[in-house]
Amino acid sequence: MHSLPLFLRLQGRPIILLGDGDAAVAKRRLLERAGAAVVGEAENATLAIVAIDDAGGAQAAVARLRARGILVNAVDRPSLCDFTLPAIVDRDPVLVAIGTGGASAGLAKALRQRIEAFLPANLGALAERLHAARPRIRTRFPDAADRRRAIDAALDPGGLLDPLAHHDADIDQWxxxxxEQPPRTIHIRLRSADPDDLTIREARALAQADTVHLIGDIPPAIRHHVRADAAQIEGLPPTEPLTGQTVILEAAV
Known part of the structure; x- marks a missing residue:
């Protein structure tokens, strides 16, 4: 992973923008849409966008800004960027960001258009209803692990809260x-070291597992499908009953 994606709250924050061409106009529009206060180079800020057409001028501006400890994005110059701006699918408050590390803005745009086509317009409303229901969800499922598994099951394809179902999900009905989801164990025997060979069901099981037992040499690209806070244990699970969702992940022969 070449970069760590982050969502920054820019409301009222000063962001330096340099340049006066079409690219600068587009970046100003994006920053103002996020609530940022667009300022000039003389102002104090932690982030800056350089949209200067001249290569020498852009490089000099980046150097000046970095000398002040400011993180810089240089439009169309990935080698000068401390951060990049993704293509965005906006279903406020749900945001989907697609980045290529500056390798191809066209590819990021094409992926954004594909994703926009199948994400329902009411997806943001579902997020807001889930947020409003948090106290009731906590009351119904006081244990954090039980709560996560119940929400996962509801959001699964065909679940009552399936986010891609293009309907108004009923939180009260759910x-x-x-x-409570009963404990279950899923055994995945890899067919190869290529993560693309995982089925959708297998990838979802890894993403939802509470514990993953690793048998053999599991490639890092496969391990990355396991959610970050799941326990990863080398070797077979104990013989006593397990809790939550357990995946036994066995390397390809």
Missing amino acids: LAAAK
């Missing part, structure tokens, strides 16, 4: 019907 809470009335929701049950």
